[in-house]
Amino acid sequence: MATSEFYMPTVNLFGVNKVQEVGSRLKGLGCKKTLIVTDEGIKSLGYADQVAGIVREAGLEVVIYSEVKPNPTDKNVEAGLKIFTEENCDSIISLGGGSPHDCAKGIGLVAANGGTIHDYEGVDRSAKPMVPLAAINTTAGTASEMTKFTIITDTSRKVKMAIVDKHVTPTFSVNDPMLMIGMPPSLTAATGLDALTHAVEAYVSTAATPITDACALKAIEIIPEFLPRAFANGQDLEAREQMIYAQYLAGMAFNNASLGYVHAIAHQFGGFYDLPHGVCNAILLPHVSRFNLVARPDRFRNIAIALGENVKGLSTYEAAEKAIATIERLARDMNIPNGFKELGAKEEDIPVLAEHAMADACAATNPRKAKLEEVMEIIRQAM
DSSP, rough: OOOOOOOOOOOOEEEETTTGGHHHHHHHHHHEEEEEEEEEEHHHHTTTHHHHHHHHHHTOOEEOOOOOOOOHHHHHHHHHHHHHTTTTOOOOEEEHHHHHHHHHHHEEEEEESSSSSGGHHHHHHHOSSSEEEEEEEEEESSOOTSSSSSEEEEEETEEEEEOOOGGOOOOOOOOGGGGTTOOOOOHHHHHHHHHHHHHHHHHHHHTTHHHHHHHHHHHHHHHHHHHHHHHHHOOOHHHHHHHHHHHHHHHHHHHOOOOOOOHHHHHHHHHHHHHOOOHHHHHHHHHHHHHTTTTTTHHHHHHHHTOOOTTTOOOOOOOOHHHHHHHHHHHHHHTTOOGGGGGTOOOOHHHHHHHHHHHGGGGGOSSSSHHHHHHHHHHHHHO
């Protein structure tokens, strides 16, 4: 039996109005003053003030840092850490999608361990757990509210640093669908297809286990049914709730089986061009899946079945190809760009993007090992 480990927060809250418990739970951990890490969009919707009020009612003091960028940077971590230290905070609330969660994790990790966020690029580089972190989700895709992954852009290198560290797992997570009904269709699509990418990459990962397989396949079953509904009608509460479960299951899968070349390459496009992570994954997923098909045709056949495709009478390869066609159709139906050129990417940058992708921590568990020229070709096809 191969050895493995399974990480996730010890407490995870799901359902309408579960956000109301955040203050009392932090108080129960002995916290007295918390830093809310969020972005201007979430603050403008009133969610930051709402959460601050809930926490103050529980008897805690609150400070808000709301300048997190869509692709959080080392400068965001530094700025948030400065506020955390100067205000003598003892805990953090991340409020939003993957960007505030990742920034908050970075702040908490450096607050507990010292140095700069750059010191923790790679796998398990920290010595001590970060400060208590309550991760409140407002999107259904990244699963950053429950993972040990943190992605921070190094502004000097224009590269996304993959920080994979058990010590950045949040203390507890909150998924309240009432905080998600205001998501616009474009964000719903990007985050939902991000979740699908997590599930697919985890399922074909070289580190997959029966536990991660079960999580990944269930996520893949839920997404094609409920993501289009959430995309078409953001007020569809059942669709929002089901996408919460799908993205969380996908998070459980990739948090423990890791990912592959989709994320390894997507990180480079996000860091180099400051592009939305979910959109990058959605563009890349069919191309990387096609490259990986020869390594795990049986698994892609299972993905096709989980996506709801009828594969009766088809060979394994024919069924596997149906999975990729379905993924492409989902992206097309939700107005995902056809390629990176539409987003301003340039052919001349492919060599450096590919080189950095091969060094990304997520590449290690891709089921098919690629040479530099092959990664360049994947990127070229996705342009």
